[in-house]
Amino acid sequence: MRSFALLSISAALPLIWGLNVPQTYINTAIARTIELGGLTTQVTTQYNIKPTDNNPGEYFLALAGEKDELPAWWEVSLGGKKLEGRLVDDISPTVAIDLGTTKKDQVITLSLNQVLAHTSKPLPSEIEQKDPQYLSWKSNSTYVDSWYTTDVERVKIRAPHPSILSASSVPETYTRDNTLTKSGGTITLGPFHSLPPTLISNGGSQKKVEQHPFSVHYETKDPVIGIRTLKRAAEVSHWGANLNIQDEIDLVNEGPKLKGHFSRLAHQQSKFHAHVPAQILTELTLKLPPTSHSTYYYDTIGNVSTSHFRQGSTPATKKQPKGVKTSPRIVDGTLELKPRYPLLGGWNYSFTIGWDTPLGDVLKTDEKDGKRILAVPFITALKDVVVDQAELLVILPEGASDVQVYTPFPVDSIEHSIHKTYLDTTGRYAITLKKTKLTENHAQNVYVTYHYPLSAQFQKPITIASLVGSLFLLGMGLRRVNYSIDRK
Ligand SMILES: *[C@@H]1O[C@H](CO)[C@@H](O)[C@H](O)[C@H]1NC(C)=O
Ligand SMILES: *[C@@H]1O[C@H](CO)[C@@H](O)[C@H](O)[C@H]1NC(C)=O
Ligand SMILES: *[C@@H]1O[C@H](CO)[C@@H](O)[C@H](O)[C@H]1NC(C)=O
Numbered sequence: 001m002r003s004f005a006l007l008s009i010s011a012a013l014p015l016i017w018g019l020n021v022p023q024t025y026i027n028t029a030i031a032r033t034i035e036l037g038g039l040t041t042q043v044t045t046q047y048n049i050k051p052t053d054n055n056p057g058e059y060f061l062a063l064a065g066e067k068d069e070l071p072a073w074w075e076v077s078l079g080g081k082k083l084e085g086r087l088v089d090d091i092s093p094t095v096a097i098d099l100g101t102t103k104k105d106q107v108i109t110l111s112l113n114q115v116l117a118h119t120s121k122p123l124p125s126e127i128e129q130k131d132p133q134y135l136s137w138k139s140n141s142t143y144v145d146s147w148y149t150t151d152v153e154r155v156k157i158r159a160p161h162p163s164i165l166s167a168s169s170v171p172e173t174y175t176r177d178n179t180l181t182k183s184g185g186t187i188t189l190g191p192f193h194s195l196p197p198t199l200i201s202n203g204g205s206q207k208k209v210e211q212h213p214f215s216v217h218y219e220t221k222d223p224v225i226g227i228r229t230l231k232r233a234a235e236v237s238h239w240g241a242n243l244n245i246q247d248e249i250d251l252v253n254e255g256p257k258l259k260g261h262f263s264r265l266a267h268q269q270s271k272f273h274a275h276v277p278a279q280i281l282t283e284l285t286l287k288l289p290p291t292s293h294s295t296y297y298y299d300t301i302g303n304v305s306t307s308h309f310r311q312g313s314t315p316a317t318k319k320q321p322k323g324v325k326t327s328p329r330i331v332d333g334t335l336e337l338k339p340r341y342p343l344l345g346g347w348n349y350s351f352t353i354g355w356d357t358p359l360g361d362v363l364k365t366d367e368k369d370g371k372r373i374l375a376v377p378f379i380t381a382l383k384d385v386v387v388d389q390a391e392l393l394v395i396l397p398e399g400a401s402d403v404q405v406y407t408p409f410p411v412d413s414i415e416h417s418i419h420k421t422y423l424d425t426t427g428r429y430a431i432t433l434k435k436t437k438l439t440e441n442h443a444q445n446v447y448v449t450y451h452y453p454l455s456a457q458f459q460k461p462i463t464i465a466s467l468v469g470s471l472f473l474l475g476m477g478l479r480r481v482n483y484s485i486d487r488k
Contacts, residue, residue, distance in 0.1 A: 019060075019088055019091065019094070019201050019202065020201050020202065021060045021147040021148075021199075021200075021201040022056075022057060023052070023148065023149075023206065024051060024052055024053040024055075024056035024057060025049050025050065025051055025052060025056055025059055025148050026049070026050055026052055026148055026149050026150070026151065027047055027048065027049055027050075027146060027148050027149065027150040027151065027153070028048045028049070028050050028107060028151045028152070029046075029047075029048040029150075029151060029152050029153070030045065030046070030047050030048070030144050030146070030150050030152075030153040030154075031045070031046045031153075031154055031156075032044070032045040032046075032144050032153075032154070032155045032156070033045075033155075033156045033157075033158065034139075034155065034156065034157045034158065035158050036120060036135075036137050036157065036158065036159050036160060036216065036218060036220075037120070037160065037220070037384040038120065038135070038220055038222060038223075038224035038225065038254070038255075038384045039117060039118060039120070039224055039225070039226050039254060039384060039385060039386040040072070040115050040116065040117055040119075040384050040385075040386060040439055040440075041115070041116040041119045041120065041137065042113075042114075042115055043071075043112075043113070043114040043115070043116065044111065044112070044113050044114075045111070045112045045114075045144060046109060046110070046111055047061070047109070047110045047111075047112070048107055048108070048109050049107070049108050049109075049110060049148075050105055050106065050107050050108070051102050051103065051104050051105070051106060051108075052104065052105075053104055054103060054104045056099075056102060056104075058086075058096040058097055058098050058099075059096075059097045059099055059110070060088075060094050060095075060096050060097075060147045060148075061076060061085065061094060061095045061096075061097055061110065061112065062092055062093075062094050062145040062146055062147060062198075062199055063092070063093040063094060063095060063112075063114065063145075064092055064093050064140075064141075064145060065092050065140050065141045065145040065198060065199070065211050066091050066092050066198075066199060066211070067091070067092070068092055068093065068140055068141075068145075069093075070089075070093040071093075071114040071115060071116050071117075072115050072116060072117040072386070072437045072438070072439050073113075073114065073115035073439050073441040073442065074095075074112065074113065074114045074115075075112070075113045075114075075441075076095060076097060076110060076111070076112050077110070077111045077113075078099075078108070078109070078110055078111075079109070083097055083110075085097045091199060092145060092199055094147070094199075097110070115439045115441055117386040117437050117439060118386060119137055119138065119139065120135040120136065120137040120138075120224075121135065121136055121138075122134070122135055122136075122224070122254075122255055122256035122257075122345070123135065123136035123217060123256075124256060125256055125257060126256055126257045126258070126259040126345075127256040127257075127258070127259055127279070127345070128258075128259050128260060129258060129260070129262065129263060129266055129267070129277060129280075129344070130266065130270070130277055131256075131277070132163075132219055132277075132278065133219065133220055133221070133224075133255050133256055133277075133278045133279040133345075134165060134217060134218065134219050134220075134256075135217075135218060135219075135220055135224070136215055136216070136217050137215060137216045137217075137218065138213065138214075138215045139213065139214045139215070140211060140213050141198070141211045141212075141213075141214065142155075142168070142170060142171075142189065142211060142212040142213070142214045143155075143174075143192065143195060143198055143209060143211060143212075144198075145198045145199060145211070146197055146198055146199065147197050147199050147200070147201070148197055149194070149195065149196055149197060150192070150194075150195040150197075151193070151194065152191050152192070152193055153190055153191060153192045153195055154188060154189065154190040154191040154192070155188070155189040155190060156186055156187070156188050156189075157186070157187045157188075157189070157216055158185060158186050159185040159186075159187075159216060159218035159219075160185065160218070160219075160220050160221065160222070161185055161218070161219050161220070161221060162184045162185040163185075163218065163219040164182065164185065164187065164216060164217065164218045164219075165217040165218065165219075166216075166217045167180070167182070167187050167214075167215070167216045167217070168212070168213070168214045168215050168216075170189050170190070170212075170214075171212060174190075174192040174193055174194065174195050174209075175190055175191070175192060175193070176191075176193060178190065178191070185218075187216065189214075195209060196208055196209050197209070198211055220278065221278040222278060222384070223253055223255055223278065223279055223280060223281040223343070224253065224254045224255040224279070224345075225251065225252070225253060225254065225281060225284070225382070225384075225385050226251075226252045226253075226254040226385060226386050226387075226388065227249055227250065227251055227252070227382075227385060227386070227387040227388065228250040228251075228252055228348070228388050228389065229248075229249075229250045229387075229388065229389045229390075229391070230247060230248070230249055230250075230379060230387045230389070230390045230391070231247070231248040231390075231391045231393070232245060232246070232247050232248075232378075232379065232390070232391065232392045232393065233245070233246045233393045233395065234376045234392065234393070234394045234395065235395040236359065236363070236374060236394075236395065236396050236397055237359070237397060238359070238397045238452065239397070240359075241358060241359045241360065242356050242357070242358065242359055243356065243357045243358075243359050243362050243363070243374075243376070244354060244355075244356050245354060245355055245356075245357065245376075245377075246352060246353070246354035247352065247353050247354070247380070248350070248351075248352050249350065249351055249352070249353070250348060250349075250350045251281075251284075251339070251343065251348060251349045251350070251351070252346075252347075252348045253279065253280075253281055253343045253344060253345050253346060253347050253348070254345075255278075255279040255345040255346075256279060256345045256346075257345045257346035258344045258345050258346060258347075262344055267280070267342055276342075279344065279345045280342050280343065280344055281339065281342065281343040282338065282339070282342050282343075283336060283337065283338050283339075284336075284337045284338075284339075284382075285334055285335070285336050285337070286334070286335045286337065286353070286380050286382070287332040287333070287334055287335075287380065287381065288312070288332060288333035288334070288335055288355055288380070289312070289332065289333065289357050289361065289362075289377075290311075290312030290313055290314045290330050290331055290332055290333060291312065291314060291333075291357055291358055291361050292311070292312070292333045292355040292356065292357045293311060293333075293355065293356055293357075294355060294356045295309045295333075295335055295353065295354065295355040296352075296353065296354050296355075297335070297337060297351065297352070297353045298351065298352055299339075299340060299349070299350065299351040299352070300350065301340065304337075304338070304339075304340055304351065307335065307336060307337050307338055308335075308336040309333065309334070309335050309336075310333060310334045311333050312330070312331040312332045312333035312334075313330070313331045314330050314331075333355075335353065335355075337351075337353065339351070362374060362375050362376070363375075366449075370451065371402075371449050371450070371451060372400075372449065372450050372451070372452050373447060373448075373449050374394070374396075374447065374448045374449070374450070375445040375446075375447055376392065376394055376445060376446050376447075376448065377443060377444065377445055377446075378390065378392055378407075378408075378433070378435070378438070378442055378443065378444060378445070378446050379392075379438055379442060379443050380443060381440040381443035382440060383440055384440075385439075385440065386437065386438070386439055387437075387438040387439075387442075388436060388437065389434075389435075389436050390434070390435050390436075390438050390442075391432060391433070391434050392432070392433045392434075392446065393419075393430060393431070393432050394430065394431045394432075394433075394446070394448055395419050395428050395429075395430045396428055396429040396430070396431075396448070396450055396452075397428060397452065398425065398426055398427065398428050399426070399452060399453060400428070400429045400450040400451065400452050401429070401450065401451050401452075401453075402449075402450060402451040403416065403429055403431065403448065403449070403450045404448070404449045404450070405431055405433070405446065405447070405448050406446070406447040406448075406449075407433065407446050408444040408445065408446070409435075409442060409444070411433050411434065411435040412434050412435050412436060413432075413433070413434045414431065414432070414433050415431065415432040415433075415434075416429070416430070416431055417430050417431075417432065418430065429450070431448060433446060
């Protein structure tokens with residue numbers, strides 16, 4: 001299913017009118033590199049494009065082929081600078097890019113970075129504990145999808161290891177000498193010459209290339225790890241000058257399922273010989289912000305003691321006494337998590353981790369209007385991991401008002417609510433953000449701005465003081481009763 005919850009009206013219009021792509025550009029060269037992984041596929045493509053007209057208008061960059069899904073992540077840049085584009089979704093997901101004033105025959109180089117999620121599946125889907133792990137990667141496209149003619153194009157597919165069991169073949173129609181070459185873990189398709197567009201606009205009569213699906217069957221020596229759901233709660237305390245982040249994580253080993261029974265003895269022996277089979281996850285390392293501290297890690301049974309936290313560091317900003325050496329650069333904290341049991345293919349593990357960060361590192365005050373600006377990371381980056389469903393709950397202190405949320409990418413929903421806990425009088429402002437299909441590229445900050453009046457700063461101490469006061473009174477009352485009973 002495609003979801004474009006945050007699309008503007010302008011992007012929705014072509015759905016009604018049909019996308020019309022004038023043939024005012026040609027691709028002089030396209031070079032694509034596809035890096036196969038576990039759950040994600042990294043695709044980088046360079047387009048050398050050339051206007052065939054002095055007023056070429058927008059360039060329509062296809063992100064995928066006909067009826068394909070929008071990639072989990074994509075970014076277009078020109079000379080290293082990120083370009084904004086208008087997302088249109090008529091036949092295939094496409095970005096319309098305004099290149100400003102361009103002249104006929106002026107060559108422009110565009111770069112497209114994409115991350116695809118869940119494009120590789122275990123094959124076979126069940127293996128024995130000691131067997132190697134193979135995945136099958138499938139794409140609907142052999143050629144790079146485009147609305148324009150391409151002079152020359154080549155596609156490189158890199159597998160993580162040279163052990164590639166098989167790959168699809170390539171039609172000879174647009175090739176001259178090579179159709180497919182394999183060298184180590186790299187497969188090269190083409191080069192293709194004088195390739196017509198793979199996509200044509202409504203009513204277009206030009207020649208079109210039929211796409212062919214392409215698949216690669218390859219070995220991977222890392223566990224294929226996915227997160228089904230991630231629930232992050234970020235709680236701000238002005239009173240404690242703290243931001244607490246807590247993650248509830250449902251981890252799944254998406255590699256081939258274990259055939260037969262798990263043998264702990266075989267696992268211990270493989271650990272002893274340092275040959276733990278690729279598909280077994282025994283440890284996971286998370287990078288935390290440099291100043292984070294007070295980490296914790298527990299699962300349904302209780303605290304997990306087999307974990308290790310190394311605090312990071314930041315360059316000292318204050319003057320240090322002579323002779324004290326400070327780290328010259330920022331070092332992230334690292335949290336090494338060992339699940340309670342080794343995670344085999346098809347197994348899952350649910351746990352909770354949390355840590356504190358000094359509020360001063362993530363909260364700034366706008367000097368002009370006193371507005372607070374809070375930065376909260378949506379997720380923590382994990383290489384090659386896809387988070388199927390993420391929820392971020394940001395809990396602001398009592399008294400926060402005029403709340404606004406800025407997200408670095410479109411999310412599926414943003415909800416504002418009031419969160420009430422013990423010791424709260426009016427309740428705290430909370431925001432819940434939800435998004436499906438996140439990759440390590442989505443590990444970016446969400447910004448929340450709010451007003452926090454000085455009077456709110458005293459709300460908590462007053463509540464605590466009055467509570468202590470009433471306990472005191474209650475205590476006195478009890479003593480008086482006891483006393484009177486004693487006397488009888
Ligand atoms: C490939 O095509 C099928 C059928 O149209 C579609 O269901 C699937 O989502 C496509 N794959 C991708 C990655 O878009
Ligand atoms: C878990 O660890 C925390 C601190 O590390 C401690 O306060 C808590 O009592 C522990 N809980 C159990 C059940 O051991
Ligand atoms: C995986 O999680 C589901 C619930 O999400 C649970 O029913 C199932 O027992 C779990 N499987 C394993 C092997 O832990």
